[in-house]
Amino acid sequence: MWQRIQAVVGKEFIQLRRDRRTLAMMVMLPVLWLVAFGYAVNFDVETIRVVIVDKAASAESSAVIDQVKEEEDFKVVEESELDDGKNRLKLGETDVIIAFPKQYKQFARNKQERLQVQVDGSRLFQAQSALRKINGLLADVQQSNMKKMQQDIREKLTTNSSGTKWSESPQWKAITKNLPPEKVAQLQSGFGKLSAEQMKKVAKEMEQSLPNTDDLQPAVDVLYNPDLKSVSFMIPGLVGLVLIFITTLMTAMGVVREKERGTLEQLIVSPLGSFELLLGKLIPYCLIAVFDFLLVFAVGVWFFDVPFRGDLLPFLGVSCLFLLASLGIGLLISTVSQNQQQAMQLAILTLVPQFILSGFVFPLEAMPWGIRWLSYLMPLTYYIPISRGSFLKGVSPLTDEWGIIALAIAAVLFLVLATARFRRSLG
Amino acid sequence: MLKLTNISYSYRGKKALDQISFTLGGENITGLIGPDGAGKTTLLKVIAGLYRPESGQISGREGFTLGYVSQFFGLYGEMSVQENLHFYGRLNGLSYPERTQRIAELLHWTGLASAIDREAGALSGGMKQKLSIAAAVLHRPDLLLLDEPTNGVDPLSRREMWKLLQSVAEGGTKILASTQYLDEAAYCDQVMLLHKGQLLVADSPSRLLEDFPFRIWAIRDAGRERIKWMDKIREVVPGCEVFSKGRDLYILHREEMSVQRKINTLLSSSRDGLALEEVNPLYEEVFTQRFLEADGGKGR
Structure with a gap:
């Protein structure tokens, strides 16, 4: 039995060695994806182009503009008219317009005094980044304004409490103009003491009721991916994507190619059993998929610095389960297809939805239930959270029992169905 | 001995084989002869185990190697002659020394020795056919099935x-080969005539010739007057x-x-000699x- 299986495995590798295009695809696909998802796919747009229209031309607006200009991420152009800014936005020459109205106030009390920001929503990711950055910047500006206001209040209160100002007021002068200087001095000292105490008390109350501007912003702590790096989000998903793509595509093409070229007949007539043929066909693709998996894993961890915090062995175990499910899908495609073209179309038909609906890029929670139920029919949907948990959170895959059960069901179901169909189509 | 009893097989609702019964293994070479669509390929595939008959039985398969x-080249085009042969040798359980010796023998026998490292897909049609036969007899099977091995091959x-x-048959392997070239019956020990899924006759080619109920005469070099003579002969010899x-x-x-x-009399009147x-x-x-008779006519 093993001699025959070995013969088929050996034959597959000879064929692969000769079929440079397929071999290149199997090695290059993970590398290309690594480059694409590691470098190119980044939802965070670094440079935001900003048009500033300053109708206020006040000290307050200048202070904000200076802050905006200081930001490295903003590329600023100034325009005198709002319409010119809007025109630039329409032509795609800018991402954001920050407009200061004539009555602009940092602490606005009505619409006329409010700062206006316009963002190009047709460029989704730029718009999201721009909003995030501008909100951050304006929050900083507001915070520093608050701080300044607090300081002013404190200063005013403390200045009055020293008693230097009220003694120079006209009311005091009117009261004390007919009194002898020693009486005035006596009164001044008495009032001074009294008012200083009252003022101190008020100042203390005020101090307590004013917020501490340093603690005004919430304490945000991003766990597991502190820098919110896209690559850290992508690589754990990519590991699964590579596994399912390589195994499904290769297996789907592998068996149907024998059928199409008539070589399958020779194999059936030989003493090779259908189970032996199946194993002989699957083992090479398994090995290649494992190689690609390890390649993506290693490059992800050592080159892109994506942390792997979980338990390696259970993770590899769950990955094997996922691999079996993928092989089952590929084999099933191969047995229902008549030729390689059909197999390729079917493979793409199953892989593309997994790419889109599995949560690899787009969150499942954002999908309506009309579509989302489809996601739960796909093995990748269960594998990705396990992979991300293992990589980033250090959660053991074994804690996700439902995910593992779903993968096990998928593996058994697809493999049993495929084997049954395979045997039937052979016999 | 492989015995087929009442084998029937339908393909897409059409009866491709209808109650076929015969025994294989007695004669060295059996020719399966019939026109296109007679069911030759289907019958071979049923015997090979590629198709499961819808009714009937095949007995004697146990321990019987095939x-x-x-009909079409079924080896791996991107693999060399040698790699193909080693692969099929391994599948058939031959050890490395056994394979090496047998492959050398077959390469010499088929004349493929010089093409040992060439990719199978790059061989000529005849060479591909020889390689296919070599791969099929590597393990010295009891029966070799060939589906139109001479199709598209030049007469030589x-x-x-x-x-x-x-020579394969001399080595002890029985052969069942289908062909649409009727004259190839001369190479067979037994001929099976298959027509529209039915086995018309299975006999030795010489017996079939002997049993031919007609006599044939020829008029050599009848020249341009052929059509005229054909009409005249039909007139004097009706039927x-x-x-x-x-x-x-x-x-x-x-x-x-x-x-x-009657024809001699007719010819003697002519001045054409x-x-x-x-x-x-x-x-x-x-x-x-035989085929015409099977179609319901009385023949000629």
Whole structure:
């Protein structure tokens, strides 16, 4: 039995060695994806182009503009008219317009005094980044304004409490103009003491009721991916994507190619059993998929610095389960297809939805239930959270029992169905 | 011995094999002869185990080894001659020394020794066919099934191919080969005529020739007047079959002396110096006659 299986495995590798295009695809696909998802796919747009229209031309607006200009991420152009800014936005020459109205106030009390920001929503990711950055910047500006206001209040209160100002007021002068200087001095000292105490008390109350501007912003702590790096989000998903793509595509093409070229007949007539043929066909693709998996894993961890915090062995175990499910899908495609073209179309038909609906890029929670139920029919949907948990959170895959059960069901179901169909189509 | 009993098989609602029964293993070379669509390929695939018959039985398969050469090249084109042979050797359980010795033997025998490292896909049609046969007989099977091995092969190579098959048979492997070339019956020990999924007859080719109920006469070099002579012969010998091949005329009839006499009389009246000569029937005529009879006609 093993001699025959070995013969088929050996034959597959000879064929692969000769079929440079397929071999290149199997090695290059993970590398290309690594480059694409590691470098190119980044939802965070670094440079935001900003048009500033300053109708206020006040000290307050200048202070904000200076802050905006200081930001490295903003590329600023100034325009005198709002319409010119809007025109630039329409032509795609800018991402954001920050407009200061004539009555602009940092602490606005009505619409006329409010700062206006316009963002190009047709460029989704730029718009999201721009909003995030501008909100951050304006929050900083507001915070520093608050701080300044607090300081002013404190200063005013403390200045009055020293008693230097009220003694120079006209009311005091009117009261004390007919009194002898020693009486005035006596009164001044008495009032001074009294008012200083009252003022101190008020100042203390005020101090307590004013917020501490340093603690005004919430304490945000991003766990597991502190820098919110896209690559850290992508690589754990990519590991699964590579596994399912390589195994499904290769297996789907592998068996149907024998059928199409008539070589399958020779194999059936030989003493090779259908189970032996199946194993002989699957083992090479398994090995290649494992190689690609390890390649993506290693490059992800050592080159892109994506942390792997979980338990390696259970993770590899769950990955094997996922691999079996993928092989089952590929084999099933191969047995229902008549030729390689059909197999390729079917493979793409199953892989593309997994790419889109599995949560690899787009969150499942954002999908309506009309579509989302489809996601739960796909093995990748269960594998990705396990992979991300293992990589980033250090959660053991074994804690996700439902995910593992779903993968096990998928593996058994697809493999049993495929084997049954395979045997039937052979016999 | 492989025994087929009442084998039937339908393909897309059409009966491809209808109650076929025969025993294989007695004769060295059996030719499966029939026109396109007769069911030759289907029958071979049923015997090879590629198709499961819808009814009937095949007995004697246990311990009976098979080799199969399909109509279209079924080896791996991107693998070399040697790699293909080693692969099939391994599948058939031959050890490395056994394989190496047997492959060397087969390469020498088929004349493929010089092409040992060439990719199978790059070989000529004849060479591909030889390689297919070599791969199928590596393990010295009890029965070798070949589906139209000479299809699309030039006449010289066809003869060479049959010689090769004869030497396989001499080695103890029984052969069942289908062909649509009726004259190839001459290479067989037994001929099975298959027509529209039914087995018309299974007998030795010489017996089939002997049993041919017609006599054939030829008028050599009948020239431009052929058509005129065909009409005249049909007039004097009603019910005869007259046809031309090249410049010659052929006449088929069940009766003997009266026909010969009538035509000779007719020819003696001509100034062209034409003469009637009796010729031996060819397989082509013998088998065609059988097929026509099976179609419901009385033959010629």
